Amino acid sequence: MITRANGIIRISAEELRALLDAHQEVAIIDIRPPEAFFSSPLTILGAICIAPEEIGQRYAQLPRHRRVVVVGEGPPDRATFSAARFLASHGFRRVAILDGGFTRWEALEYPTEPRPG
Numbered sequence: 001m002i003t004r005a006n007g008i009i010r011i012s013a014e015e016l017r018a019l020l021d022a023h024q025e026v027a028i029i030d031i032r033p034p035e036a037f038f039s040s041p042l043t044i045l046g047a048i049c050i051a052p053e054e055i056g057q058r059y060a061q062l063p064r065h066r067r068v069v070v071v072g073e074g075p076p077d078r079a080t081f082s083a084a085r086f087l088a089s090h091g092f093r094r095v096a097i098l099d100g101g102f103t104r105w106e107a108l109e110y111p112t113e114p115r116p117g
Contacts, residue, residue: 008088010096010098011097011098012098012100012104013104013110016069017110025066026066026069028069028071029055029062029068029083030043030044031072031080033051033079034051039073041115045111049115052079059092062087062092064091064092068092069098070083070098073102074100074102075099081097
């Protein structure tokens with residue numbers, strides 16, 4: 001179930017997986033900091049990895065016509081909400097955060113791939 005927290009929509013891992021399985025156009029933005037690479041060298045299959053401090057420089061490269069899902073490490077934290085709010089304030093109309101973050105995605109054994117790094 002999609003819920004709203006602090007003005008930002010949250011989407012569950014199960015809902016995101018259903019969107020991807022239905023071939024919906026979704027841009028997944030993994031904003032975990034570089035040090036998170038050592039806790040897990042993986043990311044969600046097809047995700048774009050952007051360090052939280054780089055979102056302001058790289059947001060113009062992101063597809064505005066797609067739903068955007070921002071992924072942090074675990075339960076949404078300040079960086080996850082901040083990145084989602086930033087994108088929403090810069091013209092991205094369908095922004096959500098992944099509830100439970102990458103930790104939840106990985107626990108469900110959903111598709112992953114190596115993070116660049």
